[in-house]
Amino acid sequence: MSNTQNIVILGGSFAGLSVAHYFLKHILPTLPKNNGTSYHVYLIDSSTHYYWRIAAPRALVGKDMIQQDKMFLPIADGFKQYDPSIFTFIQATATSMDTNARTVTIEHASNSESQSLPYHALVIATGTRTPSPLLSLQGDYKITQNALQEMWGKLSSAKTIVIAGGGPAGVETAGEIGEALNGVAGFFQSRPANPKAKITLLSGSNKLLPMLRPALAKQAEVYLNRVGVDVVHNAKMQSVDSAGAQTLIHLDNGSTLEADIYIPATGVKPNSAFVPANLKTDKGYVKTNGKTLRVDEAGPRVYAAGDVGSYTRGGVMDIYDAIPVVLTNIKRDLQHAATSGASSPSSNNNEKQPELAGNAPGSDRTYKANLKETQLVPVGRSKGVGAVFGWKLPTLMVYMIKGRNYMIDNAVTLQRGTKWEKENGWKPTDA
Ligand SMILES: Cc1cc2nc3c(=O)[nH]c(=O)nc-3n(C[C@H](O)[C@H](O)[C@H](O)COP(=O)(O)OP(=O)(O)OC[C@H]3O[C@@H](n4cnc5c(N)ncnc54)[C@H](O)[C@@H]3O)c2cc1C
Numbered sequence: 001m002s003n004t005q006n007i008v009i010l011g012g013s014f015a016g017l018s019v020a021h022y023f024l025k026h027i028l029p030t031l032p033k034n035n036g037t038s039y040h041v042y043l044i045d046s047s048t049h050y051y052w053r054i055a056a057p058r059a060l061v062g063k064d065m066i067q068q069d070k071m072f073l074p075i076a077d078g079f080k081q082y083d084p085s086i087f088t089f090i091q092a093t094a095t096s097m098d099t100n101a102r103t104v105t106i107e108h109a110s111n112s113e114s115q116s117l118p119y120h121a122l123v124i125a126t127g128t129r130t131p132s133p134l135l136s137l138q139g140d141y142k143i144t145q146n147a148l149q150e151m152w153g154k155l156s157s158a159k160t161i162v163i164a165g166g167g168p169a170g171v172e173t174a175g176e177i178g179e180a181l182n183g184v185a186g187f188f189q190s191r192p193a194n195p196k197a198k199i200t201l202l203s204g205s206n207k208l209l210p211m212l213r214p215a216l217a218k219q220a221e222v223y224l225n226r227v228g229v230d231v232v233h234n235a236k237m238q239s240v241d242s243a244g245a246q247t248l249i250h251l252d253n254g255s256t257l258e259a260d261i262y263i264p265a266t267g268v269k270p271n272s273a274f275v276p277a278n279l280k281t282d283k284g285y286v287k288t289n290g291k292t293l294r295v296d297e298a299g300p301r302v303y304a305a306g307d308v309g310s311y312t313r314g315g316v317m318d319i320y321d322a323i324p325v326v327l328t329n330i331k332r333d334l335q336h337a338a339t340s341g342a343s344s345p346s347s348n349n350n351e352k353q354p355e356l357a358g359n360a361p362g363s364d365r366t367y368k369a370n371l372k373e374t375q376l377v378p379v380g381r382s383k384g385v386g387a388v389f390g391w392k393l394p395t396l397m398v399y400m401i402k403g404r405n406y407m408i409d410n411a412v413t414l415q416r417g418t419k420w421e422k423e424n425g426w427k428p429t430d431a
């Protein structure tokens with residue numbers, strides 16, 4: 001008998017695109033095709049386009065800063081290289097999942113209709129969202145595009161700007177806005193002579209950039225001053241409301257700031273509303289086995305990849321480390337499911353029941369988080385601070401690697417999967 005097993009991937013961004021291409025290129029061709037079993041990959045995302053949000057801090061200051069058609073890339077186009085009989089992209093939002101029935105419910109963007117999609121294997125890669133639609137997708141990419149356009153309009157006349165959040169997104173955003181509006185300080189000056197706008201960055205603690213050493217955080221502050229940004233430490237935004245065209249930002253010490261533009265660049269939240277509570281940490285991340293990247297409590301062949309998983313502190317480098325691990329374990333589990341049962345002729349039902357198979361026996365490929373100081377933070381268009389694996393990088397290197405164009409040319413390598421042209425092989429003896 002012939003049957004089709006669904007491989008369902010939720011989220012089509014850095015992690016989900018990587019999983020889908022890696023699976024189609026390297027895993028699917030190796031699965032046994034015995035007894036008519038075939039596989040079909042469903043990639044589900046709320047947005048038709050994936051967003052290179054790394055470039056958001058520069059993109060938000062003006063239309064021509066980052067080419068829009070390099071920053072928002074249509075997901076479906078990247079998969080035209082595969083036979084449509086093995087791959088489908090659906091613009092839909094996952095709204096619930098049932099680990100007993102092994103289904104996810106998705107709501108189609110086209111007609112708001114719900115569909116229950118059975119899965120043989122499931123990868124949760126729905127990432128995180130920022131409070132501001134400028135810095136991450138919040139549904140279809142047009143929401144973000146509209147937010148960017150609105151920002152371009154408002155910035156031209158803004159006199160006061162407050163940005164909350166002392167992490168890289170806040171620092172980068174403040175630096176880009178600072179240089180765009182205020183220019184840079186002249187030689188032997190620490191601040192621009194004629195700033196157009198008063199720009200304040202609320203750091204939220206006593207230092208910027210928690211992932212980097214204090215000396216680099218301090219250097220970032222010097223570079224921010226150089227483009228006319230004031231950094232205020234130990235002040236947290238508590239609530240905001242609007243007074244006409246102005247935003248009032250109430251701080252935790254009782255003071256209130258007024259701004260023409262307010263941009264929250266504070267912490268991210270996982271996109272996991274559809275995940276059952278027992279599969280989530282108290283912060284809402286998907287409880288993931290930190291070694292195998294399986295979601296153990298969800299039953300066989302359920303995995304998490306990318307920022308939504310509890311195994312990572314987030315970031316693209318972590319995703320690139322995790323992809324070969326999760327795909328190797330998917331491959332092993334699927335091969336096991338495809339062959340288990342075949343060797344038990346005494347079974348009263350001699351049809352194979354791959355759904356019932358558990359994890360592959362033997363050694364899993366394991367993930368190990370790289371916890372060394374690694375982060376690149378451009379501050380304005382020519383400066384920046386950063387470290388890689390604990391090594392401090394000079395400002396020129398930060399510019400060359402990231403500040404020049406926020407690595408925008410890499411976006412297409414994920415869209416088309418060229419990033420994963422080669423399989424990152426593994427043998428059980430490597431374990
Ligand atoms: C401003 C900014 C700058 C950054 N710069 C860097 C950097 O320089 N270097 C770095 O390493 N990291 C950087 N990061 C972090 C990096 O962007 C993340 O690590 C990365 O985006 C995580 O990828 P992901 O695929 O896990 O999830 P995301 O990129 O968050 O994507 C999640 C996807 O899932 C979709 N989705 C969400 N919910 C659902 C649902 N219910 N159903 C269907 N689809 C859904 C979304 O539409 C989205 O496409 C930055 C982040 C921000 C905000």
Ligand SMILES: *[C@@H]1O[C@H](CO)[C@@H](O)[C@H](O)[C@H]1NC(C)=O
Pocket residue numbers: 232233234235251253254255
């Ligand atoms: C609150 O903090 C801000 C920023 O540091 C400061 O300007 C203000 O004076 C403080 N207000 C009070 C009441 O301490």
Ligand SMILES: *[C@@H]1O[C@H](CO)[C@@H](O)[C@H](O)[C@H]1NC(C)=O
Pocket residue numbers: 034035339342343350351352
């Ligand atoms: C195919 O299924 C039959 C029973 O339906 C079983 O005997 C046989 O081993 C299976 N073949 C493979 C290659 O798994």
